[in-house]
Amino acid sequence: MRYSTLIKQLFIVAKSKWALQLVKGKLFSIASFEVVSNLKKMVPQLDTIIDVGSNSGQFSKVASHFYPNAEINxxxxLPDLYLKIEKLFDSNKKVKTYNLALGNEVGVINFNKNKYGHISSILDISSDNIHYPKQENDLSQIKVEIKTLDSLLLTNSLKAEITLLKLDVQGYELEVLKGAEESLKNIDYIIIEANLEQLYTNQPSFTEMNTHLMSKHFELSGMLDFNLGHKNKYIEVDLLYKKTTKKD
Incomplete structure (x- = not known):
């Protein structure tokens, strides 16, 4: 862990109630606790949460703590990470898990699996990326099932509910949004991990992401967290978008 990252985490622990939860026997990811605790201040109630790019389930775990009545998808x-999620939420009937990638197509797709699971992506890591570990033997490619959010019909009955879509898919966020044209009509908030550096090949810029979300009637509401890279550069920020129009 880099010194700057440690300082950031110590700051989060000092200003939040993460340590209090640890004393109570509840161990949460520090980064996810920061995101969701900040989200709770801005959005007090959520009825449905769609967690795309769940990794080991850390975001959903914290979200189920802050929003205990919310249904989480x-x-x-990644099969190995999915098994952890399945085990983690085995007894929590509020959480449904899916061993799927989401995007703008339905079928099977190549997925780049990295030793560092949180940077695995459908996209290739950019040759210009100086922020991620460079061990070539840590990369392997596997086949995964992919669907569109629209094809799953998750939001069809959500018109009276407050719904959040969280996207952390390592540069593939725009493709997920393109496969959710109908679903977005019934979504109130979106969290995206926006890349400020070219981390992946063919990754859309923040400007492209922001323009697309604005075209779908979502406006930037605030920043929830950030990640630092080489030489303390801001490389990723977790941003909250809020719908500017009422649901149909």
Whole structure:
């Protein structure tokens, strides 16, 4: 862990109630606790959460703590990580898990699995990326099932509910949004991990992401967290978008 990352985490622990939860026997990811605790201040109530790119389930775990009545749908394409999610939420009937990637197509797709699971992606890591570990033997490619959010019909009955879509798919966020044209009509908030550096090949810029979300009637509401890279550069920020129009 880099010194700057440690300082950031110590700051989060000092200003939040993460340590209090640890004393109570509840161990949460520090980064996810920061995101969701900040989200709770801005959005007090959520009825449905769609967690795309669930990794080991850390976001959904914290979300189920802060929003205990919310229905959570957690998506993770990597089989080894999915098994952890399945086990984690085995007794929590509020959480449904899916061993799927989401995007703008239905079928099977190549997925780049990295030793560092949180940077695995459908996209290739950019040759210009100086922020991620460079061990070539840590990369392997596997086949995963992919669907569109629209094809799953998750939001069809959500018109009276407050719904959040969380996207952390390592540069593939725009493709997920393109496969959710109908679903977005019934979604109130979106969290995206926006890349400020070219981390992946063919990754859309923040400007492209922001323009697309604005065209779908979502406006930037605030920043929830950030990640630092080489030489303390801001490389990723977790941003909250809010719908500017009422549901149909």
């Amino acid at each position: 957690a998506f993770e394409p």
